[in-house]
Amino acid sequence: MDGNEKVARTVVGGVDTHKDLHVAAIVDEQDRVLGTQSFPATRQGYRQMLAWMRAAGDLLRVGVESTGSYGAGLLRYLQGAGVEVLEVTAPDRHDRRRRGKSDDLDAQSAAHAAFAGRRTVTPRRRDGMVEAPRGLRACRKTAVNGRKIALQMIQNTIVAAPDVLREHLCSMTRMQLIRTLAASRPDLTAYRDLEAAYRISLKSLARRYLELHDEIGELDLMIKTIVEELAPDLVKRNSIGHNGAAQLLLTAGDNPERLKSEASFAALCGVTPVPASSGKT
Secondary structure, eight states, X not given: OOTTOOOOOEEEEEEEOOSSEEEEEEEOTTSOEEEEEEEESSHHHHHHHHHHHHHHSEEEEEEEEOTTTTTHHHHXXXXXXXXXXXXXXXXXXXXXXXXXXXXXXXXXXXXXHHHHTOSEXXXXXXXXXXXXXXXXXXXXXXXXXXXXXXXXXXXXXXXXXXXXXXXXXXXXXXXHHHHHHHHOOXXXXXXXXXXXXXXXXXXXXXXXXXXXXXXXXXXXXXXXXXXXXXOTTTTTSTTOOHHHHHHHHHHHOSOGGGOOSHXXXXXXXXXXXXXXOOTTO
């Protein structure tokens, strides 16, 4: 080897993620901190961060905190650039007690963890079709909660309504009641009158219920289509509906090969059996 030829240094990165700003750190091949710097949580910021890390040496991998929330965009960018990414699952509590809490120290701790391969897991890929139901399911959940609240308010309002109105509505089935109230035509100018105010309120709540009911149906159809395209055999099993199947797919991610066994999947879901014993039991 030529005496003037420089041996390339290998480095490992670590990132403490936040909503608007990510803090990155680099350690060398002997786990010594080379530097810490902050970057905007934008695509331009991701590009600058990667260039900064690669300028320090041959980048082996990067440890990133919160890849499912604040670090999701950074994860997709780094994976798209061909960088190995490890998710740092938890802070080193002993190190935090000894050194204190700061973003720079957290970024350095993530880099140390990625270097040593401790407190890390292979993150889910978030750039494929499996990730599509996540937002749909979140919207569905809030819509279901909103529909439930609307129905409870309708029932509570009817209980306190004037007798003439209450007696007329109490004998109806749920959907008959909802559709009757939504199709009613109360006098909107008579809102000072007690009975008219109740009729206006019930119509508003019924229309809200129906709008959310239709929205849930549309979201269910989208989720069903995605699940049946990705895993048609999964929903054929007993007791697995389309929403449950969608959650299983999201948990496994676009790279299920990272789950080496049923035990690792159980650990990921937080349902690993915990041994318990006392004395001879």
